[in-house]
Amino acid sequence: MHLDNTDLQLLALIQSNDSISTEAMAQQVGLSKTPCWRRIQRLEKSGYIKRHVALLDAEKLELGVSVFVQVKTNQHDANWATEFAQVVSQFPEVVEFYRMAGEYDYLLRVLVKDIPAYDQFYKRLISATALTDVTSNFAMEQIKWTTELPLPQLTKAE
Amino acid sequence: MHLDNTDLQLLALIQSNDSISTEAMAQQVGLSKTPCWRRIQRLEKSGYIKRHVALLDAEKLELGVSVFVQVKTNQHDANWATEFAQVVSQFPEVVEFYRMAGEYDYLLRVLVKDIPAYDQFYKRLISATALTDVTSNFAMEQIKWTTELPLPQLTKAE
DNA sequence: ACCCTTAAGAAATATTATTCCCATACAAAT
DNA sequence: ATTTGTATGGGAATAATATTTCTTAAGGGT
Numbered sequence: 001m002h003l004d005n006t007d008l009q010l011l012a013l014i015q016s017n018d019s020i021s022t023e024a025m026a027q028q029v030g031l032s033k034t035p036c037w038r039r040i041q042r043l044e045k046s047g048y049i050k051r052h053v054a055l056l057d058a059e060k061l062e063l064g065v066s067v068f069v070q071v072k073t074n075q076h077d078a079n080w081a082t083e084f085a086q087v088v089s090q091f092p093e094v095v096e097f098y099r100m101a102g103e104y105d106y107l108l109r110v111l112v113k114d115i116p117a118y119d120q121f122y123k124r125l126i127s128a129t130a131l132t133d134v135t136s137n138f139a140m141e142q143i144k145w146t147t148e149l150p151l152p153q154l155t156k157a158e
Numbered sequence: 159m160h161l162d163n164t165d166l167q168l169l170a171l172i173q174s175n176d177s178i179s180t181e182a183m184a185q186q187v188g189l190s191k192t193p194c195w196r197r198i199q200r201l202e203k204s205g206y207i208k209r210h211v212a213l214l215d216a217e218k219l220e221l222g223v224s225v226f227v228q229v230k231t232n233q234h235d236a237n238w239a240t241e242f243a244q245v246v247s248q249f250p251e252v253v254e255f256y257r258m259a260g261e262y263d264y265l266l267r268v269l270v271k272d273i274p275a276y277d278q279f280y281k282r283l284i285s286a287t288a289l290t291d292v293t294s295n296f297a298m299e300q301i302k303w304t305t306e307l308p309l310p311q312l313t314k315a316e
Numbered sequence: 317a318c319c320c321t322t323a324a325g326a327a328a329t330a331t332t333a334t335t336c337c338c339a340t341a342c343a344a345a346t
Numbered sequence: 347a348t349t350t351g352t353a354t355g356g357g358a359a360t361a362a363t364a365t366t367t368c369t370t371a372a373g374g375g376t
Contacts (some may be wrong), residue, residue: 018211022334102296107226192325
């Protein structure tokens with residue numbers, strides 16, 4: 001499926017602000033609301049738009065501490081990996097979870113209230129997974145965090 | 159400001175799915191739509207709800223590669239740090255950016271199409287910041303990624 | 317009992333989303 | 347050149363939803 005300039009503009013708009021009405025969006029991209037609405041429908045059905053969510057204030061909700069957890073393991077068979085992915089993903093505190101190339105095997109971002117809360121989490125993690133080589137790195141400050149994908153710059157003409 | 163169980167339920171709901179109508183939300187938390195709507199307004203005005211966004215499919219948009227960049231520096235004065243934060247935040251590819259405790263000073267998550275695209279980014283980053291100690295770690299697989307905060311479990315009675 | 321505050325809900329209204337119908341542009345086929 | 351099909355846009359009507367308005371009930375303090 002092909003995305004033209006207008007589609008990209010709409011995606012850029014909607015990933016930055018989803019409160020805006022179809023009519024207002026239409027104006028911004030130079031369409032009337034019907035074709036604009038249809039394009040967004042199409043982007044949703046084709047999966048470019050995955051979901052609509054509200055972003056909450058982590059600080060206000062006492063979840064201001066991000067901890068990055070590096071995991072090394074010597075278990076490398078597929079079954080173990082699947083099981084491990086399953087178990088770790090269950091934890092709501094684990095908001096990001098990657099399998100890595102290089103130095104360590106997995107990287108987690110864990111979101112907690114404070115250090116003691118992290119310690120609680122850590123103990124649960126260890127007992128659930130029997131990991132041994134786990135390094136925790138604490139973030140002091142979140143300088144930037146965005147859900148906006150770096151979309152390609154729009155071409156002037158098509 | 160105090161959040162009761164219903165507020166937390168609403169936050170949990172809306173951070174998971176913002177397409178749902180006020181009426182449907184109201185049903186789920188056992189309210190009629192007016193008080194439900196008012197609670198959400200209140201949560202927005204008080205800042206618990208920061209914004210409403212659409213989440214796009216990074217794979218489909220050819221932005222499937224996450225690179226974690228660890229930065230060490232010996233510059234530690236406040237002016238330099240402010241300037242650095244500014245410059246790095248400008249890059250749209252930098253979707254997360256933390257100041258860290260411990261081993262390294264900063265951690266970035268950079269979102270790119272592929273390795274060559276990362277190399278392009280890397281060169282721009284280096285020339286913009288004059289950094290020397292930079293380690294790049296590539297994610298092979300994104301096992302979990304969510305914007306949903308781990309909200310406290312709801313209490314049975316208040 | 318009385319006042320005051322807080323929160324709920326029903327109904328009315330305003331706004332927005334969605335559908336329906338038609339128009340235009342362009343390309344391929346005859 | 348005319349036709350036919352396909353893709354895209356837009357105006358107007360309708361349906362759904364958000365927002366306001368008004369009213370009621372419950373609890374706490376005097």
